[in-house]
Amino acid sequence: MQIWNPWHGCHKISPGCANCYVYRRDESIGKDASVVSKTGDYDLPLKKNRQKEHKLTAADGIVFTCMTSDFFLDTADDWRQGCWDMIRQRQDLRFHIITKRIDRFMQCIPPDWGDGWENVTICSTCENQDRTDYRLPLLLELPIKHREVICEPMLEEIHMERYLASGKIEHVVCGGESGEHARLCDFRWIQEVRRECIRNGVPFTFKQTGAVFLKDGKLYHIDRKIQMQQAKRSGYSYVPGTGSADAIRYQLPNRAVLFDRLRGSQFRSRFHLSDQDRAYIAEKGLDTIRRHAQEFVAKRLSAENPDHDGKQTPMKGHPVFLAQHATACCCRGCLEKWHHIPAGKVLDQEEQNYIVDVLMDWISRQLG
Numbered sequence: 001m002q003i004w005n006p007w008h009g010c011h012k013i014s015p016g017c018a019n020c021y022v023y024r025r026d027e028s029i030g031k032d033a034s035v036v037s038k039t040g041d042y043d044l045p046l047k048k049n050r051q052k053e054h055k056l057t058a059a060d061g062i063v064f065t066c067m068t069s070d071f072f073l074d075t076a077d078d079w080r081q082g083c084w085d086m087i088r089q090r091q092d093l094r095f096h097i098i099t100k101r102i103d104r105f106m107q108c109i110p111p112d113w114g115d116g117w118e119n120v121t122i123c124s125t126c127e128n129q130d131r132t133d134y135r136l137p138l139l140l141e142l143p144i145k146h147r148e149v150i151c152e153p154m155l156e157e158i159h160m161e162r163y164l165a166s167g168k169i170e171h172v173v174c175g176g177e178s179g180e181h182a183r184l185c186d187f188r189w190i191q192e193v194r195r196e197c198i199r200n201g202v203p204f205t206f207k208q209t210g211a212v213f214l215k216d217g218k219l220y221h222i223d224r225k226i227q228m229q230q231a232k233r234s235g236y237s238y239v240p241g242t243g244s245a246d247a248i249r250y251q252l253p254n255r256a257v258l259f260d261r262l263r264g265s266q267f268r269s270r271f272h273l274s275d276q277d278r279a280y281i282a283e284k285g286l287d288t289i290r291r292h293a294q295e296f297v298a299k300r301l302s303a304e305n306p307d308h309d310g311k312q313t314p315m316k317g318h319p320v321f322l323a324q325h326a327t328a329c330c331c332r333g334c335l336e337k338w339h340h341i342p343a344g345k346v347l348d349q350e351e352q353n354y355i356v357d358v359l360m361d362w363i364s365r366q367l368g
């Protein structure tokens, strides 16, 4: 990864900007980040070293562009064309432009932009639901070849499935906020977006925990130095079809505690075996019902991204379906939320057996 900052300084425009790191860093050295100026690195993509080789090279990876400002900031309108000229010349490099001003995109592109340039990825930041619903429809409509979404700092639970379903978003990144006044990041928000990505086959990166991180009801204050490392170590970044979720460590819930919680849920506790279900169980016998449960779990839940996940379990028609809803074993989202089994992982035999045991436990309890 390489960084190209053609100008420095920015103006705050949305909730994600409140603790902007450019402002924080500038303040610490007595500088005013609201003063925007061209940097000495403005023409970095064309700069060469003594050996007459380009300083920025394809081998050094993505060129993150304008990281101490916003590429589409109005103050920089006169300078942007020169940048496009350099980006056009350096077809060998991949430029990633992260912006909170996707709404200025059309007035900022060069005349020969056409339907987008192959070497440019536009990354729209979405820190909350309101900004997601404002910026992502624009991002999807615009002539862009490569699109990314960055939820950083993530400030609340965000849903973006309808945008991911377009198939136009290549990657989603989530993370918390750092710094002295960092706002809280709840791990459940990260998991929610991750599940939406899995269902839509979109790679997902959990980049950093942020400084104030809530996980399993516990609040953690995490040192800047290990915020990225902790996120990486969690294993919650996801690349479809690579088994990336296999490394996630988790603990299955205690069965008694689980059933207590289920009883406390208005939705879960409303499921009961009907007379018809009881007659069916009596007719088939519990061994057969267990075999059916094994088949349903293997067929409808075990894949990395099961078909119609979230809607794969009918509300009636078999006692096992009822047991699945009653015990939150109905889909991968519920399995993650209630049983901690990570979404995006192919369920191994042990996990499948655990689920079947929970289902049969519920049925036995129902039968008294």
Ligand code: SF4
Residues within 6 Å of the ligand: 010, 011, 012, 013, 014, 016, 017, 020, 021, 022, 023, 067, 068, 069, 070, 100
């Ligand atoms: S747009 Fe980015 S760089 Fe500009 S103020 Fe907001 S957070 Fe800072």
Ligand SMILES: [Zn+2]
Residues within 6 Å of the ligand: 310, 328, 329, 330, 331, 332, 333, 334, 335
């Ligand atoms: Zn479910």
